Amino acid sequence: MSDFTIELTEIRKSFGELDVLCGVNLAVERGEVIVLMGPSGSGKTTLVRCMNLLEEPDAGHVRICGCDFECGTRRDRGRKRLEQRARRHAGMVFQQFNLFPHMTALGNVIEGPRQVRKLSDAAAKELGERLLDRVGLADKSGEYPSRLSGGQKQRVAIARALAMEPEVVLFDEPTSALDPELHAEVLDVIQSLAREGMTMVIVTHETHFAREVADRIVFMDGGVIVEEATPDVFFTRPSQERARSFLRLVD
Numbered sequence: 001m002s003d004f005t006i007e008l009t010e011i012r013k014s015f016g017e018l019d020v021l022c023g024v025n026l027a028v029e030r031g032e033v034i035v036l037m038g039p040s041g042s043g044k045t046t047l048v049r050c051m052n053l054l055e056e057p058d059a060g061h062v063r064i065c066g067c068d069f070e071c072g073t074r075r076d077r078g079r080k081r082l083e084q085r086a087r088r089h090a091g092m093v094f095q096q097f098n099l100f101p102h103m104t105a106l107g108n109v110i111e112g113p114r115q116v117r118k119l120s121d122a123a124a125k126e127l128g129e130r131l132l133d134r135v136g137l138a139d140k141s142g143e144y145p146s147r148l149s150g151g152q153k154q155r156v157a158i159a160r161a162l163a164m165e166p167e168v169v170l171f172d173e174p175t176s177a178l179d180p181e182l183h184a185e186v187l188d189v190i191q192s193l194a195r196e197g198m199t200m201v202i203v204t205h206e207t208h209f210a211r212e213v214a215d216r217i218v219f220m221d222g223g224v225i226v227e228e229a230t231p232d233v234f235f236t237r238p239s240q241e242r243a244r245s246f247l248r249l250v251d
């Protein structure tokens with residue numbers, strides 16, 4: 001088995017005239033926690049979306065848990081299957097939670113296991129209840145999203161991602177839609193996953209959290225990776241001026 005869950009090689013992506021990713025190389029090691037930082041518009045969200053092919057790069061190579069994608073080539077049926085495989089292996093937690101409003105917390109968590117993993121209702125329910133308990137929401141399994149706080153919704157979204165038993169979980173600014181007092185409950189869950197050895201890529205502006213949780217900080221600007229370092233080095237003595245001026249702004 002490869003030591004890497006995701007390997008991106010020379011990834012390029014444009015939206016119309018705008019070049020958003022300009023040749024990105026990044027390999028995510030098994031068990032590693034990468035925090036992706038950088039100014040707004042630098043391409044962080046686009047990059048994590050490329051990691052499970054929610055966004056298809058225009059060019060480059062993506063390898064996800066043993067599946068290879070040569071980007072920019074013709075779509076065909078086999079390719080669709082590979083994309084589905086990629087989404088299953090690389091779970092995603094979105095800024096805006098993206099829960100199904102007409103399903104309870106438990107319903108949201110077990111939908112994927114039932115539909116995609118083909119678990120029986122009983123097995124899916126048992127898994128869902130265990131995962132809701134793991135994110136501290138054992139007592140909310142019957143609630144609909146409209147009756148949950150933002151922090152609770154995001155924890156349901158994390159449980160939902162875990163229910164697919166992904167090899168890596170991608171987080172796109174998981175706390176940015178939440179009131180500040182709700183950040184900690186979500187960050188604590190992510191931190192506990194890190195302690196358990198879950199491979200994760202997290203886009204966040206939370207510097208304190210990044211310092212605690214990351215094995216590696218990847219700093220992007222202008223669609224390229226400008227600096228990669230341990231949190232200690234990145235936050236105390238970054239080598240690039242662009243990283244230094246970013247840190248002066250966020251600190």
Ligand code: ADP
Binds near residue numbers: 015020038043044045
């Ligand atoms: P970041 O996460 O670092 O803020 P993004 O990846 O969200 O950066 O966006 C990078 C740039 O790409 C921004 O200028 C954004 O407006 C643009 N962009 C992102 N997604 C789309 C899209 N689907 N269509 C057009 N432009 C987009």
